[in-house]
Amino acid sequence: MERAFSSTFYLSLSFFISVLLFFKLARRSKPKTDLNLPPSPPKLPFIGNLHQFGxxxxxxxxxLSLKYGDIMMLQLGQMQTPTLVVSSVDMVTEIIKTHDLAFSDRPQNTAANILLYGCTNFAFALYGENWRKKRKICAVELLSTKRVQSFGAIREEEVAQLVKKVREAIW
Structure with a gap:
């Protein structure tokens, strides 16, 4: 019995140490960049900073913005790209006006990439010439004044149904 316990203990201990070494080496193998990134709160593996939201x-x-400043980086889950959080109106204005092209792209989503043929549709397409052409087609064909007015009755019917359901839920 004692021998079985000790072998299980040593096997578990060696597994735990190998997992720790793996994470230590994986962290060390990431290329170090000399980017001047905003501050970031400490994060946990797999969930990133999600545990801090409550x-x-x-x-x-x-x-977090009071502690780390008006601009900070957060890791939301296992996403490859960290999320930039801006909590100041002045910073948002500067980003929108002076750095609009740098922040106008959409993050690549693995599921959307697989299911939507490489994110070539309008909703997930990367900002560029292809996206601008698709936006123009949507504006001219789908969102023209005549087309929007043609669906006015349907919109009114949907709003009436929504108001009815809300009224029934309240009373």
């Missing part, structure tokens, strides 16, 4: 994420973001 049930009131807007308040957690406010508290």
């Amino acid at each position: 049930i009131l994420p807007h308040r957690a973001l406010r508290d």
Whole structure:
């Protein structure tokens, strides 16, 4: 019995140490960049900074911005790209006006990439010439004044149904 316990203990200990070494080597093998990135709160493996949000994420973001500043980086889950969080109106204005092209792209989503043929549709396409052509087609063909007015009755019917359901839920 003692021998079985000791072999199980040593096997578990060696597995735990090998997992720790793997994560240590994986972290070390990432290329170090000399980018001047904004501050970031400490993150956990796999979930990133999601554990810091709690049930009131807007308040957690406010508290983090008080601690780390108006601009910070957060890792939301296992996404490859960290999320830039901006909490100041002045910073948002600067980003939109002076750095609009750098921040206008969409993050690549693996599921969308597989399911939507390499993200070539309008909703997930990367910003560029292809996206601009698709946006122009949508504006001319789908969102023209005549086309939008043709669906006015359907919109009114849907709004009436929504109001009816809300009224029934309240009363």
